Amino acid sequence: MFSGLILLQICKISECHKIEVTPDSGTIVIFTKKPGQGLDCSVCKDEGPSQTCNSILLKLTEAQPTTVTFNCSQPGDIFTVEINQEIDCLTSSCSNIAVHPDSTRFLEFTRTFTWDLKVQSGKVFQLDFPSLGMRQIKPSESCPDKHTYSITTYQRTGPANLGTFCRNGTISRVQVLYRGRVTLEVPKGTDLSPSDFKVSMGPAATALVEVDVKLPRGPFSADFFTPNYATGWYNEEKIKWNFAVKPMHNFTVHFQQYTAPECQRKTVSCDYALGDKPPFSRTPKDNQPTNEQGDFSLTLANCDAKKVAIVPGLSLNFNVEVFRSGTPYLCTVDLRNEEGLSLQIENKNPESYCEMSLNSVMQKKIVVPAGTKADLSFLDCPVQDLQLTATKVIDFPSMSACDTRTSLSIPALDPSLPVPLHQFTWLLHVRDQGTVDLMSPKGNLHQSLPDKQCNERVSMLISETEGSNIGQFCSTAESTIQKIQIKGNVSITVIPKNIKDLSQVKGPFLGVCISPEITENVIYTVSPLISGPTYTATPNWPDGMNPSLSASWIVYVPQDYKAELWFSSVNKPKCDTGHTEIIVGPLDSQGQTQSWREDQSFPGPLIQHQSFYLNMSNCEPKSDHFAVLSKIRITEGFPIFCQKNSFK
Numbered sequence: 301m302f303s304g305l306i307l308l309q310i311c312k313i314s315e316c317h318k319i320e321v322t323p324d325s326g327t328i329v330i331f332t333k334k335p336g337q338g339l340d341c342s343v344c345k346d347e348g349p350s351q352t353c354n355s356i357l358l359k360l361t362e363a364q365p366t367t368v369t370f371n372c373s374q375p376g377d378i379f380t381v382e383i384n385q386e387i388d389c390l391t392s393s394c395s396n397i398a399v400h401p402d403s404t405r406f407l408e409f410t411r412t413f414t415w416d417l418k419v420q421s422g423k424v425f426q427l428d429f430p431s432l433g434m435r436q437i438k439p440s441e442s443c444p445d446k447h448t449y450s451i452t453t454y455q456r457t458g459p460a461n462l463g464t465f466c467r468n469g470t471i472s473r474v475q476v477l478y479r480g481r482v483t484l485e486v487p488k489g490t491d492l493s494p495s496d497f498k499v500s501m502g503p504a505a506t507a508l509v510e511v512d513v514k515l516p517r518g519p520f521s522a523d524f525f526t527p528n529y530a531t532g533w534y535n536e537e538k539i540k541w542n543f544a545v546k547p548m549h550n551f552t553v554h555f556q557q558y559t560a561p562e563c564q565r566k567t568v569s570c571d572y573a574l575g576d577k578p579p580f581s582r583t584p585k586d587n588q589p590t591n592e593q594g595d596f597s598l599t600l601a602n603c604d605a606k607k608v609a610i611v612p613g614l615s616l617n618f619n620v621e622v623f624r625s626g627t628p629y630l631c632t633v634d635l636r637n638e639e640g641l642s643l644q645i646e647n648k649n650p651e652s653y654c655e656m657s658l659n660s661v662m663q664k665k666i667v668v669p670a671g672t673k674a675d676l677s678f679l680d681c682p683v684q685d686l687q688l689t690a691t692k693v694i695d696f697p698s699m700s701a702c703d704t705r706t707s708l709s710i711p712a713l714d715p716s717l718p719v720p721l722h723q724f725t726w727l728l729h730v731r732d733q734g735t736v737d738l739m740s741p742k743g744n745l746h747q748s749l750p751d752k753q754c755n756e757r758v759s760m761l762i763s764e765t766e767g768s769n770i771g772q773f774c775s776t777a778e779s780t781i782q783k784i785q786i787k788g789n790v791s792i793t794v795i796p797k798n799i800k801d802l803s804q805v806k807g808p809f810l811g812v813c814i815s816p817e818i819t820e821n822v823i824y825t826v827s828p829l830i831s832g833p834t835y836t837a838t839p840n841w842p843d844g845m846n847p848s849l850s851a852s853w854i855v856y857v858p859q860d861y862k863a864e865l866w867f868s869s870v871n872k873p874k875c876d877t878g879h880t881e882i883i884v885g886p887l888d889s890q891g892q893t894q895s896w897r898e899d900q901s902f903p904g905p906l907i908q909h910q911s912f913y914l915n916m917s918n919c920e921p922k923s924d925h926f927a928v929l930s931k932i933r934i935t936e937g938f939p940i941f942c943q944k945n946s947f948k
């Protein structure tokens with residue numbers, strides 16, 4: 301709405317200041333002498349013979365470049381500038397954005413932006429503050445960011461100040477009857493930081509002014525003031541405030557300052573509408589609504605007040621306070637007797653009104669560290685939104701050649717904790733290069749693979765603690781893995797299936813012991829089934845094995861049987877350094893071994909007539925990854941003594 305060039309230039313006479321101003325069309329620029337300033341500085345328009353000067357005021361209405369000269373060097377001390385725009389909203393489709401000009405324009409003047417607004421009579425003009433809302437202040441106060449807004453209305457009885465406002469508040473919309481003016485004042489030297497608002501024609505008027513307020517989550521309170529606050533309001537008019545209150549909140553209205561008018565006719569009434577409740581009225585001297593819930597509106601109706609200079613008009617300052625309606629659930633968690641156990645509670649619903657705190661400090665995510673006791677509080681937290689995960693660190697002493705076995709079971713958690721257990725993880729720490737041996741507490745382990753997935757109530761995700769997964773395992777009647785040995789630290793996470801609360805399944809889930817260092821990273825001891833095929837997969841299958849990692853399967857073939865080994869799914873990398881290698885050899889080290897690299901083609905079925913090992917090692921891949929799914933089928937075979945002569 302206002303554009304154009306401004307040339308700042310001190311003219312040759314040092315006591316002179318010249319600028320060039322081009323008002324935008326529909327905009328008026330007015331330089332006005334501040335009250336109380338003398339006549340020594342004048343403002344002049346144009347140059348040369350056509351120049352006209354005025355010591356009080358210069359009004360530019362033409363959208364053309366105009367030279368403005370002041371015959372003093374600091375005109376900003378003496379003059380203010382007003383930039384005025386008229387917005388006539390005479391149709392319902394009217395919608396204008398009141399934009400502010402360039403932030404540094406007229407910086408050396410106190411700037412007053414004024415928008416004169418007009419709609420059809422009987423209608424209201426509507427101001428919307430889309431991003432940051434407005435906050436009402438006393439007319440005697442000023443805004444922290446030095447951008448002070450005010451709204452004036454022009455009624456038959458004269459102009460009235462409907463309120464003074466700062467940016468960043470809860471007021472999202474103001475509707476004013478018929479005609480008015482919005483003013484923004486920015487002192488000299490303050491950059492204008494734009495905060496646009498929208499002007500449109502609103503509905504038929506129900507009050508002189510209607511203010512919409514969106515109260516945020518509590519605890520919070522905001523102040524509101526009646527028109528011409530402090531001086532007083534005499535007209536028999538209605539002022540309406542609509543408050544949107546967040547769910548899970550109570551509100552309380554406090555009348556803080558009230559000056560009663562002297563009523564000639566009628567009385568002052570405060571009419572409340574609150575949700576489905578029947579509307580009710582209070583007088584300003586009554587208690588106002590306390591601890592109520594839901595959106596509400598307050599309509600303040602003034603009486604016909606006596607308007608004499610010494611008789612005050614109506615002045616009301618009230619405050620609306622919002623705070624949480626619920627009472628928190630409190631509990632205490634004591635982890636001091638369960639070594640290595642820590643808890644985490646997370647709210648998974650960002651929309652919820654849940655407030656969690658740990659030792660009275662509000663938290664997004666609660667972490668109760670091992671060995672501590674903590675007071676927890678939950679306010680409006682639906683159990684289904686919360687996730688409790690527990691982690692237990694077990695530090696194993698030096699390797700013990702598996703002479704003691706530790707059972708992994710889920711410890712009992714405090715029953716007062718209102719959250720079901722979603723996930724449980726053990727972190728098994730070993731010293732030096734120890735090996736973690738994992739066995740099922742009953743029978744064998746089964747790896748979940750596409751052909752036969754784990755369908756048990758729980759399964760276990762076994763990982764190296766560097767984060768790479770080995771696989772997901774469970775115990776079934778047809779399991780074939782007697783033992784998994786992993787070099788270094790291991791993490792085991794219980795994954796529930798169709799169980800809401802893991803603490804219902806206590807375990808034990810696995811038996812653990814520590815044995816001396818092994819050469820491979822992972823060794824599986826496998827007893828294949830006779831009844832059907834057994835599958836084995838490289839760690840992290842179907843994704844790739846970690847670079848330079850090795851895995852080995854020790855496969856026991858029963859006497860009088862033979863094993864057919866198939867590489868049923870092979871993904872080979874391009875190696876940067878080293879080679880991937882697959883080696884197959886008999887367990888009694890006398891037999892011949894066979895091996896293949898990634899640059900060779902892998903064989904069809906290999907027949908093994910005795911127990912064998914299958915070793916796989918990865919290179920440092922340049923691209924792609926190493927992943928192999930093997931299938932072992934046990935069939936009746938030749939006696940072992942025939943093997944060496946008959947087969948390679």
Ligand SMILES: *[C@@H]1O[C@H](CO)[C@@H](O)[C@H](O)[C@H]1NC(C)=O
Binds near residue numbers: 339340353
């Ligand atoms: C500026 O001009 C006005 C009117 O011409 C004159 O009265 C005043 O003294 C001038 N001021 C200065 C500082 O020259």
Ligand SMILES: *[C@@H]1O[C@H](CO)[C@@H](O)[C@H](O)[C@H]1NC(C)=O
Binds near residue numbers: 432468
């Ligand atoms: C708005 O006000 C709130 C609190 O009064 C403050 O935390 C926030 O930073 C302000 N936002 C802006 C953009 O000024």
Ligand SMILES: *[C@@H]1O[C@H](CO)[C@@H](O)[C@H](O)[C@H]1NC(C)=O
Binds near residue numbers: 591592593625627
């Ligand atoms: C909120 O209001 C309800 C009734 O309206 C009341 O039962 C509850 O105690 C209030 N909450 C607080 C925190 O005062």
Ligand SMILES: *[C@@H]1O[C@H](CO)[C@@H](O)[C@H](O)[C@H]1NC(C)=O
Binds near residue numbers: 729731734787789
């Ligand atoms: C296992 O983890 C512990 C604790 O993080 C660490 O001190 C130790 O070195 C790790 N052991 C191995 C073999 O990486």
Ligand SMILES: *[C@@H]1O[C@H](CO)[C@@H](O)[C@H](O)[C@H]1NC(C)=O
Binds near residue numbers: 820823852883914915
């Ligand atoms: C294969 O792995 C086993 C461990 O399972 C190991 O003892 C053996 O030395 C490895 N064989 C070769 C040729 O790497």
